[in-house]
Amino acid sequence: MNAAPATEEFNALKEALAQALRNGEILAGELRMVRAERDLLRERLNQSMRKLFAARSEASSTQQRDLFFNEAESLGAASEPAQDGASDGHEDDSQEVRAHQRVPRGRKPLDAALPREVVRHELPESERVCPHDGAVLVEIGVEASEQLDIIPQQVRVIRHERVKYACPCCDGALRLAPKPAQVIPKGLFSAGLLAWVIASKYCDGLPLYRQAALLSRFGGSDLSRNTLAASVVRVGREVQPIINLLRDHLLDSPLIHGDETHVQVLKEAGKSAQSKSYMWVQMTPCSGMQGAGPPIRLFGYAPSRSTAAAQILYAGVREGSVLMSDGYAVYDAIAQAHGLVHLGCWAHCRRGFHEALQALPKSARGPEQLSARFLALIAQLYAVESRAHEHRLLPKELLAQRQQHSVPVLGQIEALLLANVHAVLPGSLLGKALHYLASQWTKLALYVTDGAYPIDNNACENSIRPFCIGRRNWLFSDTVAGAQASANLYSLLQTCAANGVDGYAYLRALLSALPMAKTADDYEALLPWRIELPSR
Secondary structure (H helix, E strand, O other), X not given: OOHHHHHHHHHHHHHHHHHHHHHHHHHHHHHHHHHHHHHHHHHHXXXXXXHHHOOOOOOOOHHHHOOOOOOHHHHHHHOOOOOOOOOOOOOOOOEEEOOEEEOOOOOOOOOOOOOOOOOOOOOXXXXXXXXXXXXXXXXXXXXXXOOOOOOOOOOOOOOOOOOEEOOOOOOOOOEEOOOOOXXXXXXXXXXXXXXXXXXXXXXXXXXXXXXXHHHHHOOOXXXXXXXXXXXXXXXXXXXXXXXXXXXXXXXXXXXXXXXXXXXXXXXXXXXXXXXXXEEEEEEOOOOOOOOOOOOOEEEEEEOOOOHHHHHHHHXXXXXXXXXXXXXXXXXXXXXXXXXOEEEOOHHHHHHHHHHHHHOOOHHHOOOOOHHHHHHHHHXXXXXXXXXXXXXXXOHHHHHHHHHHHHHHHHXXXXXXXXXXXXXXXXXXXXXXXXXXXXXXXXXXXXXXXXXXXXXXXXXXXXXXHHHXXXXXXXXXXXXXXXXXXXXXXXXXXXXXXXXXXXXXXXXXXXXXXXXXXXXHHHHHOOOOOOOOOOOO
């Protein structure tokens, strides 16, 4: 007669146990979520701490240091130590070492083109007598050594005197000698001073207020920063025809690198002073691709990072040419709109795995860690490029090397990616690196199909670096006109650097000749690789 209550009590206990199990599962799930959030926050903290205090280099091991160019450490480890011994009398006293030639140590000679001032050091006459026989010593030669000296900038004034002529018999023949045209009509500064100011700001990152202080210290009159800034902006506007020609050459190139970085403009319509604007960078390859022409570096200011802004910069690009960029989606739209072959950047891909590895504790950064495995495989891809660069392989030869050595490595990377892309928390650094690799895989694997294709976009990032270094000094542009002028002047100076042309000498020659240019041929003759520069 007690069976019914016992059954009810059993069922109640069973239900309570089931509820406890469900609560346990819920708590276990919440615990897993809390631990995942904890790991993500810890990872972000480690990443932030590393950005603040750790070295920024991505070379985390001996294997990773040799990413493209052989480093001194790698070459030193692969070569034999030099042996002590006397010279054998040959004119060329370099010593043959495995894989390269090692030149004996010593101070490099100073540039032979530099002017030289000879200072003779003579013995006093009282010491020019032989102590043994009293004969007068005769000169048999000199022992020469050289020091590098500098003469600080000398500020001077060029006084233009225009001679007047008149007829002594009447007043109808008054004539005045013409003055050569200037890039800034009636401007206060000569072409040489303008070139110095611009090169100091955009090559050396020297803000205008510091330049004004230097000019005052050199003996010039006190000049305000606003006066210098107005002249720089005016020159940046006057060189626009040269920029237009550079853009025509760039858009006709078979390969274009693209990237962008932020810039702050204080006075911009519709935007606050704290908002970001952007400097877009485009460049052509230095060599290795047929029809590429001289290397060009172009900076273009835009108020945003939108597709519309990019379309303006890439309008007129040759259909079927190659675009190398990072994974920013705007470049996908540009490539689709203009029918471009779109290459992905392995350096950006590698950076994600490097950040994921560095966010881990040092004890967990072993070679078996997933990020380290990806980095090791990517290093093998770069090792192929390093050997090709070392041996100066032609594109056809590099293509054969890539097909033989890089394609199998790509297969290993793809297999490792597919096995782990859905097994890692998507919000973690490693998860982001895996999903970036997966989304960019088609573009990343495309470089092995042509020996002229670059493996990454590092060349374009290197072109941006002078702008980023300068930005740390001058911090912002005051106006949109100033940002556009900066873009033009950076374009000229970086194109000069890519072509091995001295930026200051080019600007001085350009600003002297630009006012006389009238036709398209005149402007073509003023391009950095065509202009005639005076010998030093």
